[in-house]
Amino acid sequence: MPSSTVEDYLKAIFQLSRKSTDGKRVALGAVSEQLGLTAGTVTTMMKHLQSEDFVSYEPRRGVTLRESGEKAALQVLRRHRLIEAFLVDIMKLDWADVHEEAEILEHAISDKLIQRIDEMLGHPSHDPHGDPIPTATGEMDNATFAALADVESGHYQLMRVSRDDSEYLKWLSSHSLHPGQALQLVSRDHFAGVITLKVADAEPIQIGETAAQALLVKKC
């Protein structure tokens, strides 16, 4: 059983490895950035994770998850996402507040309780941010979507919000921008970096490219 510290490292490496250009290799700097730790701390931990067979680590080149590391990361992700879904659907907490809570609970909840939560929710496939929930055996849907920032005018469905900060999520909420929501990209000003979109039949709203980067959409 990895400690909760180790779980955090594995989760970070897993998530960074999905965006990696170089195979699934992750630079240690990205890990220290993500976890808010110094570079030296991360180097030390990589050696330890290697000795525990969670990762393979090549000095100065980066780390990749080994099988047991990936398995552990998927379990943490599963717990995290089921907890988020639970907190929103059953506990009726605000979408925007749920991430931090889950960040802690993911290390504290037993398998038995996670299983119970999964049942109560009817084995959901996605969490409130639209992220896929790995199964108990570690399968995960790996569909990818285009960012609203990279897409032309047309009709879309919001599939995923890939950003956790609470203020941003509150703002999305206030404009009914939840996963599943249909929206229309009305126009974009490439020079100003501003996108105009319509959600249902509300007034059109303006959104910057950075904010649009986190909105993952599917054409429809």
Added chain:
Amino acid sequence: MPSSTVEDYLKAIFQLSRKSTDGKRVALGAVSEQLGLTAGTVTTMMKHLQSEDFVSYEPRRGVTLRESGEKAALQVLRRHRLIEAFLVDIMKLDWADVHEEAEILEHAISDKLIQRIDEMLGHPSHDPHGDPIPTATGEMDNATFAALADVESGHYQLMRVSRDDSEYLKWLSSHSLHPGQALQLVSRDHFAGVITLKVADAEPIQIGETAAQALLVKKC
């Protein structure tokens, strides 16, 4: 914000202090016993807790909680007991399995979530073992009850079960012995140390004095 280790110490001291014969003073041996730690570890920690103003510690005489220590202990107890109630009433987990889970979650759940749980349960006054739940401001009902082991024949109501081990609780369950349950002490054999009792209109059951020590009852 005390660490979860410190919370465990404070909770242990609080609970031991209620059984203390010497005012509210608790012997360090009792603490190390309760927490499963060596005596030296506890001595070290007592100095630390004193320096943090949680307890007052007199070498070789014992510890008593100071105000902030008692407050912290009551908050932990509140979280623990609300979590137990939540796991039984909402999550439908077995009474017997809930203690261990709560032992961990009590250190991981935020105030916001505890508040939500409290609302969902309708501000319960007691947990599934019949233990009183301290209020958010730290008030706690301190009613005491006699142990079934110390009481004569007659009709009683089971008010509290003061033991956490899962096997024991499973056995109680199987005989419908939950807090609130009416029961009759039919007879007792002081020499054999065996008590005969009837629960509702089931067959009479036999129970030893040790087991009866954890069953706290009210005459009725």
Added chain:
DNA sequence: ACCTCTACTTTGAGTAGTCAAACTAAATAA
């Protein structure tokens, strides 16, 4: 008054995780 036992304290050491600061390899620029 002395001895002994028990409960407690002290000491020295270990684990897990962290940082700051000095150092170094390798990529990039000149």
Added chain:
DNA sequence: TTATTTAGTTTGACTACTCAAAGTAGAGGT
């Protein structure tokens, strides 16, 4: 090719918690 910058590594130190084992204070027995 050499110099500079950047990313990563090493070292020494610290915090929080723990144990084992050696030492001691004080209560009770003789």
